[in-house]
Amino acid sequence: MAMAQTLLRSLGRQCLLRNQSVFLQKSLPSSSSAYTEMKEFWSKNRRLERPLSPHLSIYAKELTSGLSLIHRATGIAMAVGVTTISITLFALPGEFPTYIDFVKSLAVPAPIIIAAKYGLCFPVTYHYINGIRxxxxxxxxxxxxxxxxKTGYFVVSLVACVCTGFVFGC
Ligand code: HEM
Structure with missing residues (x-):
């Protein structure tokens, strides 16, 4: 019984190996023909002026993709911003309120202060609320x-309300 099993296993292995080598010989094209085919394919695409992927102009501008893009941008902006502001505040002498008083003493025009507050508030509010989505x-x-x-429009409205509340409430 054991001998029959060994014989079968060895025969099976031989068959598999032979089939595999035949399969490989038949299916794999030579590298030069694959290269020529690829070259022809790309030169045809260029000749017909087909948009080459990835190509932003082939995508319609949608609310959904826009919101996802903003989510990524606010995430990266916060990662850079939070790190930079934290390290700077650690390195600088004095306390945080001192710098707030200093900014107040500069008497910056109201529109610039409002724009700056929106700029600071938006990434945090947007990323947080859209993050929940x-x-x-x-x-x-x-x-x-x-x-x-629907949730996209809801996020945009909520972020606008929260930011405006923060900017004019603080
Ligand atoms: C200082 C705080 C935060 C920083 C620096 C941050 C940063 C980031 C960054 C860099 C990404 C990758 C964006 C991308 O490549 O698409 C990301 C994604 C994400 N964040 Fe935040 N994040 C913060 C807070 C939050 C909070 C509070 C939430 C939840 C309420 C949140 C939810 C998410 C989610 C769900 C994703 C994945 C989005 C996806 O599936 O594409 N994040 N975040």
Whole structure:
């Protein structure tokens, strides 16, 4: 019995090896023909002036992709901003209120202060609120197209309200 099993196993292995080598010989094209094919394919694309991927102009500008792009941008801006501001405040002498008083003493025109406050408030508020939307998607909630748009408009409105409250309330 054991001998029959060994014989079968060895025969099977021989067959597999032979098939594999035949398969490899038949299916793999020589590298030069693959290269020529690829070259022809790309020169045809260029000749027909087809947009080459990744190419932003082939995508319609949608609210959904815009909001995702802003989420990424605010995430990166916060990562850089929070790190830089924290290290700077650690390195500088004096306390935080001293610098606030200093900025106040500069008597910067109101529109610039308001714009700066919006600029500081927006990334945090937007990333936080839209982050909750992203986390809901991770839990497979609100992923239907209609809902993605509805929650998108909701996020934009809420962020505008919260930021305005912060800017004019503080
Ligand atoms: C200082 C605080 C934070 C920083 C520096 C930060 C930074 C980032 C960065 C750099 C990304 C990657 C963006 C990308 O490549 O697409 C990211 C993604 C993300 N953040 Fe934050 N984040 C912060 C706070 C938060 C908070 C409070 C939430 C939740 C309420 C949140 C939720 C998310 C989610 C869900 C993603 C993944 C989005 C996706 O699936 O594409 N983040 N964050």
């Amino acid at each position: 992203h986390l809901c998607w991770d839990w497979a909630m609100g992923f239907e197209l209609g809902r993605v748009y």
